[in-house]
Amino acid sequence: MKPSAFAYHDPRNSDDLMALLAKLDNAKLLAGGQSLMPMLNLRLVAPDHLIDINRIPDLAGIRLSAERVEVGAMTRQADLLASSDLASVAPVFGQALAYVGHLQTRSRGTIGGSCCHLDPAELPALCALLDAEFDVIGPNGARFVAAGDWFQGYLQSALGEREILRAIRWRPWSRGHGHGFHEYARRHGDFAVAGAAALLEFAADRSIFRAAIVLFGVEPSPVRLAQVERALLGRKLDDDALAAAAEEARSLDAMGDVHVSAAYRRHIAGVVTRRALADAGRSAEFAA
Amino acid sequence: MTARRINLRVNGQTVEAEVEVRVSLADFLRGSLGLTGTHLGCEHGVCGACTLIVDQRPVRSCLMLAVQADGSEVETVEGLGTLEALSPLQQAFSDHHALQCGFCTPGMLMTLEAYLRDHPAPTREQVREVLSGHLCRCTGYQGIVDAALQAARTRRTGA
Numbered sequence: 269m270k271p272s273a274f275a276y277h278d279p280r281n282s283d284d285l286m287a288l289l290a291k292l293d294n295a296k297l298l299a300g301g302q303s304l305m306p307m308l309n310l311r312l313v314a315p316d317h318l319i320d321i322n323r324i325p326d327l328a329g330i331r332l333s334a335e336r337v338e339v340g341a342m343t344r345q346a347d348l349l350a351s352s353d354l355a356s357v358a359p360v361f362g363q364a365l366a367y368v369g370h371l372q373t374r375s376r377g378t379i380g381g382s383c384c385h386l387d388p389a390e391l392p393a394l395c396a397l398l399d400a401e402f403d404v405i406g407p408n409g410a411r412f413v414a415a416g417d418w419f420q421g422y423l424q425s426a427l428g429e430r431e432i433l434r435a436i437r438w439r440p441w442s443r444g445h446g447h448g449f450h451e452y453a454r455r456h457g458d459f460a461v462a463g464a465a466a467l468l469e470f471a472a473d474r475s476i477f478r479a480a481i482v483l484f485g486v487e488p489s490p491v492r493l494a495q496v497e498r499a500l501l502g503r504k505l506d507d508d509a510l511a512a513a514a515e516e517a518r519s520l521d522a523m524g525d526v527h528v529s530a531a532y533r534r535h536i537a538g539v540v541t542r543r544a545l546a547d548a549g550r551s552a553e554f555a556a
Numbered sequence: 557m558t559a560r561r562i563n564l565r566v567n568g569q570t571v572e573a574e575v576e577v578r579v580s581l582a583d584f585l586r587g588s589l590g591l592t593g594t595h596l597g598c599e600h601g602v603c604g605a606c607t608l609i610v611d612q613r614p615v616r617s618c619l620m621l622a623v624q625a626d627g628s629e630v631e632t633v634e635g636l637g638t639l640e641a642l643s644p645l646q647q648a649f650s651d652h653h654a655l656q657c658g659f660c661t662p663g664m665l666m667t668l669e670a671y672l673r674d675h676p677a678p679t680r681e682q683v684r685e686v687l688s689g690h691l692c693r694c695t696g697y698q699g700i701v702d703a704a705l706q707a708a709r710t711r712r713t714g715a
Contacts, residue, residue: 269579270599276577276623305619306600322624370689372667373601375613456688
């Protein structure tokens with residue numbers, strides 16, 4: 269065994285979970301465990317209490333309505349990938365999930381775990397891309413946190429110490445919207461040197477009606493290219509538009525690390541942005 | 557609260573045991589049940605050596621606590637074939653020299669066993685992506701990919 273000693277709790281419903289969270293100090297929630305278990309094994313974290321939320325069924329599942337997509341925090345990455353419902357309303361998930369860890373880690377890894385742990389990875393970036401809201405509950409009641417407020421920095425979310433993330437929800441884009449996703453990593457399944465995702469909706473005259481672009485792996489939190497998104501509205505997706513988006517991506521405050529320099533990361537940011545946006549243009553279905 | 561009684565099925569056999577809660581599923585199988593076919597490499601989810609099948613899905617057994625497997629159906633490499641009668645996948649690994657030291661092999665076998673049940677006719681590219689979750693420092697992977705594709709053919713035709 270590798271982790272330091274902890275008391276283990278596996279509540280079977282949300283009420284019992286909230287009672288434990290209110291009572292226990294230095295507790296850590298265990299979701300899919302694909303980030304927390306390595307940290308426990310390496311003793312980077314040493315909680316007194318581990319609260320395993322894998323046996324609370326109502327925290328998982330994908331619920332669709334005309335105005336809302338809601339994904340339970342404990343929905344496994346493998347189940348997101350297998351969901352035809354999710355593929356129909358947000359096909360960008362299928363593209364992105366192929367890059368999330370590996371088959372074997374997606375079996376247990378969850379969307380809520382990814383969004384609370386907040387490595388600079390794919391699923392948090394999609395939440396930023398979709399302007400998702402984070403459905404949180406704690407001792408002071410329930411609240412919704414906007415994506416813009418959720419990301420507080422590297423491995424830092426807005427989740428309070430005694431709160432839990434119940435679900436992530438967003439308003440779906442129109443059917444047939446364009447989507448693109450690109451990332452570059454040194455090995456498949458590694459964290460991206462840089463990645464980008466883009467969504468586009470077009471008007472009948474093929475001018476851009478709605479746009480969203482997100483970069484991840486570049487700065488500590490996912491970054492929306494809000495200025496570029498605004499500038500795209502009403503114009504065609506031509507070479508100039510792609511070049512302007514890539515230019516904006518290259519101007520981000522990129523991290524340098526042991527793998528790549530900040531300058532190289534900025535270069536890759538430009539490349540993946542251009543490709544994601546071009547794919548979003550190509551994949552959009554135009555009204556006849 | 558440092559030990560729990562758990563009840564699970566391992567390779568079709570019912571197992572009841574008391575485990576310390578911080579013991580991983582891999583350590584439980586190896587240490588308490590003597591099923592040392594499951595290997596441990598990195599113990600943080602990267603190398604893939606400890607991969608086995610829990611409730612029909614390939615998982616890293618170093619990233620799962622034994623208590624979390626309570627009530628589950630666990631399959632390890634010991635459940636695949638025997639020395640006298642290898643499973644089609646194991647036979648294919650042997651035929652294609654898909655192993656040298658063999659340390660990574662049990663994890664690869666269990667991932668492919670789970671994958672081929674759901675994907676009976678994978679492409680070479682799909683097999684390569686699935687195997688990206690496993691590190692092998694001996695073989696260079698070509699023989700492993702060939703073995704996976706042969707095993708898929710054998711399972712389809714029953715030959």
